[in-house]
Amino acid sequence: MLNFIAKRLLSGVITIWFIATATFFAMHAVPGDPLTQEKAMTPAVRAQLEARYGLDKPLFDQYRLFLGNMLKGDFGISFTQENRRVNDIIREHFPISAILGVAAVLIALVGGITAGSVAAYCRNRWPDRMVMIAVIAAISVPGFVIAGLAQLVIVAMNNAAGKTLLPVAGWGSVSQIWVPALVLGLGTMAYLSRIMRASMLEVLSADFNIAAKAKGVHGWRLFFHHQLRNAVLPVVTELGPTIAAITTGGFVVELIFAIPGLGRYFVQAVQQLDYTVIMGTTVFYGAFLVLVVVLVDISYGLIDPRIRLHRGRS
């Protein structure tokens, strides 16, 4: 087990290095630099700025310097948000993306598992068909359209009620989380309910299920203890990529709903060529993803007694 974790972590570190290097050189291949400004500046001022940010050094030296600082956990100071450390930007804004992401994953999980189970129980009857139609709709409509329409619906609702039932945008209160989280998690929810339905159908016809029933287990106990626990495994497998996608993919939702998450900063940084913020956010996200994947691998072993990690690769 320890051996496995160590192996995964080591490959994770190399992955992060790879991400950092790829980002660094891709970024420097873009014409222009973050110091380019609307107003022309004197050579003296420009030289000062270049020296301050270390841009006067050869590219490879900059790369070495960056790697060194990265090992120390320091991503430097933002170019566009003057005086703000990239570490501070990540520390302040990632939790927001994370809360949104966690809420989205929660909604997707609860919704997906429920809808999938219901569909499987009512196979080929109307609840099943309803769920499958909803799934198809959620999968086929682009997210940005859903986000825009969701806002329209909220506004129409508030207008009809004559008061603010749900805020249209912004961040800071619980009621401002759910709508963007739902929009963000909708696609995943649809995907998960498909998987859940399939795996629940399989469980329902499995030997152990029939055996449990024969033993007299029934009701919720049968559902939670025997059926759900087994049927949920494929869903857990999907969690890694799901969390990854949701946390790094939330920026359209963040933009439309005016949520100050990290994704928004990344897009802004790319457009402004803010080197330090681009590097900081990409490496951070990369590290986060690697961590999530390792954690999911481990948790998979914890949930399913049939799989033992120490078996490793054959």
Next chain:
Amino acid sequence: MAKSLASRFARVLSGQSRWLVTFLFCLSASVPVYAQAVDAENAKVTLALATEPPTLNSAVATDTIASFVLAHIMEGLLVYGADGELAPGVAERWELDANGASFWLRESARWSDGKPVTAHDFVFAWQHALKPSTASQYAFIFYPIKNAEAVNSGKLPAAELGVVAVSDYELRVEFGQPCPYFLSLAAFMTFLPMREDVVEHWGGRYAADGDKLIFNGAYVLDKWVHGAHLRLRKNSHYWQADTVKISEIDMPYITADPSAQFNLFRDQQIAIAPLDTGLLNEAVERGFDIEYFHTGSLFFLEFNFREGRITGNHSFRKAVQRLIDPDLLVNKIIGLPGIKPAYSLFPVTVKGNDKSFREEYPVMRIDPDIAAARAHLQEAKIELGLSEWPPLVLLAGDSPRALQEAEYYQYLFKKGLGIELRIDQQVFKQRLEKMRRGDFDIVAAAWGPDYDDIMTFADLFASWNDNNRGRYDNPLYDRWIRLAQGSNDARTRFNAMAQIQRLVVEDVPILPTYENGALYVQNPRLKGVRRSIFGGDPLFRYAWIEE
């Protein structure tokens, strides 16, 4: 069982349990409190910001959001009054002469920690802004002051700058060149005072957060959550705090999306929201009062005059001039009231002797004419010895309006002149870099005034100006600029400007397209908000809420 499963999931999901704690805390602790657009009881206004200010350090701030916040939390020697006139700020009175200016500061002006605002705070701030190590983009705005350029390029120490504190409450400025508009400069944000001890204490982190700066304006920055929330509260140490009627300006939303802001307005969450083309009809249908103001900025097409560019040919530029009709662009493509077609280098908001410059010196208007345009193009073809027109590159920004405009020009060029115009759409930094390098034939550019004088537009296309991206080089143009810059006499200056205006129409170094206006909706109970080009926009310093 269900519970343990759920908690296992939670562990899997959260990765680090810290996030889970944060999340649960968020669920349980926060009670939904919705902001209210205007709150008469507490004299509170709620707004949305388009972006967060990149910095609130007045020495390096450049953008309009910072200018808006700084206008509320800081006060310079002079300020813009309720009607947009220059009014006394920290300076009680002043004298302006050909060689310099003197300011006498009021003794009642206080910083938010109770210490008096002195002439030294201004001397320090200006010297600080000019130091090469500060790398302020706006350093050039000090250049009329003696030795400013030398200090900025590091040739002279900061102490040599022509600004001295004669006493704690008297400031003397020496000019290096005539500067009849210095008073309007004194109201500009880069000229705001700074406290040496505070700046030294925080060093590079100065003004990075709300608690890392000090205020002398009508408000203090009470809360600054990056990317999410700013809040201004009335400053009790402000010397005329009793005239400030709005006691709290809350900005809990930061979004650049006009639709999001409009939705917030419609939902009565914010007091002011900008409008764009797509939102106009909706706002009209809801019966909102739609207001607009001239932002003072000029949008134009700039031609590239570098060696080997076809755009250097005069007949070609005349052809483009006869093809592109600013009136058509504004009315059909942009389609917003309040945006004006532009025909001159100087927008209508530029001041002249007594009235607006454009009223005193009307501009010649060239009517669109396809036949004439094609005739000019034919001349250009012969002059350049071309048998066929190569495709031209139009460098454009990536905003929706910029793109729409570019597509319109592309169509006009194709249909009207038979020229293929290739759109080079670039994000902000790359566009600036390409402009700097001259990597374009035509660029859709814009210029906003830095200070309240005609020169902020006029010297833009002087051969020595680094912001002259097309490298237009006309000795005649330069001569008129030098004449105006060397003169303190208003009539001489404006006559020279009239020549510049005529030259721009005749020689077409740029083709003005429109003068920008901003449309917005405002809560009808909120009164006296000043929308303006200079001195922070919107300004709530003189605003009040009607019961």
Next chain:
Amino acid sequence: MAISVFRFAPKTWGDADEVEAVAPLPLPSMASPTVILSALMVLFLLLFVTVGPLLWKQSPSQQWLSQISDGASSAYSVRIVSDNGAWRPSAKNDLPRGLTVHAANTEYVRLHWPKLAGVERYRIYRGDANKPGLGLAMADTGDNYYQDRLQLSREVYRYTIADAETGLLLFAREVRPEPAMSAFEAQLQGLIPLGGNEEWVDIPAHPLGTDALGRDILARLMAGGRTSLFVGVVAPLLYISFGCIFGAIAGLMGGWVDQLAMRFVDFVVALPFLLFMILFRVAFGIGPGENGIMPLIVAMLMLSWPGSARLIRGQVLALRSQPFVEASRIAGVGTSKIILRHMLPNVLPMILVAFSFAIPQAIFTEAFLSFIGMGVSPPTTSWGALCNDGIKTLLSHPRQLLLPALLISMSVLAFNILGDALRDATDRRSGVVRA
């Protein structure tokens, strides 16, 4: 929700014992009505973008300046009017008694009213005659005349003149502008010769209306669909081919080559997809005059190939140890022949399935990037770019967003159902039992 591109990620068939594969859904067989419907839908979309432009001959880039953001319209005639930006009533015009309309067409409405003592500035409002309220404040003026040229269309307007200071309403009048086109535009569009003096011209129908630049939406949907479907098919074709070759080489060579190749695949998989799409897209840039399709496809190629590489490598490894392959090798059959005879027929169905799932993904990715303004560059357009144009006018002209969004949804849906059916069929054929 923005991560739609991940939704139908083809299964990453990892090492068999590491991750258990998901059971296939009991999906309709190849001949079910749903599948036939989807196939018809795909056929319709393909015909729409290929044959459509041949039937509907309007140019997607023609800008009808006199019909900006117009609703659905049939062909009609317009009067040619000579436009002159500046207008003032001539002296010979009598002083109006009330609010007088000197001209009313969709190019300009000219209003003239008597000067009133005590009123210094007038404010002109324009509203929809069928709706209450004053409408939009057009301008403040000190003169007693006004020319309105702002995006006029063929509806009935109500103009109201008020005192700008007090808000007191002075005059009101309903005006129905006559369809018109400026001589400048008519010359530009080539409808009348330069210097010609035709009085009327015909303009074509726009069954789905026009967009914010007066372009025919139907024609743009066809042109946009070509880009979207092209990217949707070509990008997966390229990256799946590359992934297959990469995976096959790794699988066939085995040993350290395989190890190294698979580690590299792990790294690429770990790159945050959308972040790198955006980064690559900016890094490659779009030169002037390029349509931006190539950088998009290259960026997708660089990031999306590992899935199929893993898939193929796993299959090749599995096949290599199959008795019939071993037998062939012992019998002295050459490697290339083994690949052609045994390997290819066995992996081809899987590649097809992966491909059919990759198409909707690629369509979504393109739509998403174009939507955030990092996709194709004008005059080229795509469904995503049309959505991006449309979302700005969602409130006033929802059609401009909903139509391209509908087409994206239709194509994604159809390809997904086809992919499901295909997977189902191949599973049955090859008898692979997963899970």
